[in-house]
Amino acid sequence: MTRRQTITGLISMVVAFVLFVVPFLFVLINASKTAQDASQLDFSWPERWVFWENLVTTVQTRDYALLLAYWNSIVITVGAITLLVIFGAMVGYIVQRRPNRVTRIVYIITLSGLMIPPAVVPTIWLLQEINLFKTLHGMIFIQVAYGLGFTVLLYRNFIGTIPRELDEAAIIDGAKPWQVFFRVVLPLLKPVTVTIIVVQSITIFNDFTHPLYYLPGRDNITVQLTLYNFQSQFVSQMNLLFMNIMLITIPPLLVFIFFNRQIVAGMTSGAVKG
């Protein structure tokens, strides 16, 4: 390593530390303080460590609202991701493999979902009209609608790299169209599927505004909204707020750590000469 590389390396490590690790440490330290101590909002060592007490209080607050929120958020995330992967891959496959007027229009509509900002009030009217307002499955559909454009775009481009001969070989082997998709194409989409699971699940799990608009009600609380409740209820209890932040940061962190190593490309090598 040259001197220059050492210096730039060190600088980037310091920047990364300040950006990513320091805030986390701040959260951790403040989550371990007493209410009085935490209200100072400074980066000092806790006068007294009350980590466990804070954790128990946070979980128990509002009749275990945090656990309900975990459950709701997980249901929404898993449901939305499942639908996104299945529909995104199917739409991407058809749009890529059968270029004609209809699929082009479908593709343009899907992409416009990326470009046109969603309008909140008409969406609520629509949800009320079809009895999906304030329901978890309604929220799942909303998240699918928001994520579908990006998902289809990713899948379509990736499917373009899978040789068409594979489809044709399967057709000659006697595969029906759905078998071509589920038994040949879908398994080859693993790398892009992992990418979509990581990106979209973190987005959906961490979503604050959409559940706030479309999912009001005590029983419909999601993890990010627990923060909101804390802030209004315990204005002076910053320690619990930080404990809450820490607790809801864990699941996305786990997803990222678990899947990060699995984002593998090159599944198709060997299909064609290479």
Add this chain to the structure above:
Amino acid sequence: MSRVQLKELRKSFGAVDVIKGVDLTIEPGEFCVFVGPSGCGKSTLLRMISGLEEQTSGVIEINGRDVSNVEPSERGIAMVFQNYALYPHLSVRENIGFGLSLARKPKTEIAQKVGKVAEILQLSDYLDRKPKELSGGQRQRVAIGRAIVRDPEVFLFDEPLSNLDAALRSQMRIELTDLHARLGATMIYVTHDQVEAMTMADKIVVLNGGRVEQVGSPMELYERPASPFVAEFIGSPKMNLYEGAVAQQLGANHAYGIRPEHLSVSETKGKWPVTVRHVERLGADTIVHLENDELGTIVARVEGSRAFRIGDKAFATPDPAREVRF
């Protein structure tokens, strides 16, 4: 074993006619090669027989049954693709047995059939590998195995050897010919390589611009080409072809042809005085490029031991029995 018949087969992509009316009969058990330059429609023709491409008009019959509008999997065909098209996520065993598992055949039957095919193709040791862990020749054999296991009436090959290196290609040519002899099935083989066509075919179909130029056995095409196109396409090095006034002087209507191997070159006397322009030594043979004032370039094949140098004067004489006139 099945007869394949094509009747007035046509294909257009939009306004472009790719296949302009093909009538052809491929006899049961025949090894038939479609050959032609790129863009002549040979692959399209094969894909129409397979059912992957729909014909614009015309009829395809396999074993006397009209299959023009039948699904590819119901036509009794199997196809080997240029890029092998192996399923990368499946092992060799699953690749070969894929069609059978789709047909929901019992596991024991699949295992038995796959085992038998693997034995024929010497793939038994590789059954649990993934395609990417195989060499080019092995992948090619897996692709052929996937075709054999379907027990088809007709095998279709779409330039299957073009991704292999030269040594492997000639070895696979022999293996394919052996396979054809052993299975006795009707095979249709597409290639742009006239050497593959000559060495493997019972019947060659030369295609040009979406039409059948000539159909015949390799030696028929070599000895009695029906058109200057076929004459030039079949044989290596290419036939010397002359058109226009010189051809008429040599007694042809519009084209005169003589193959390089049917020319004798002498230092002392002969029909056409020539100058040596270029010498290609192949060992057994030597290809000499000669220059004649009237005809232009003449290519001749002479014995490897003959010593020619660039700039030498000589005489070239065609074998009168082997001259071709159109």
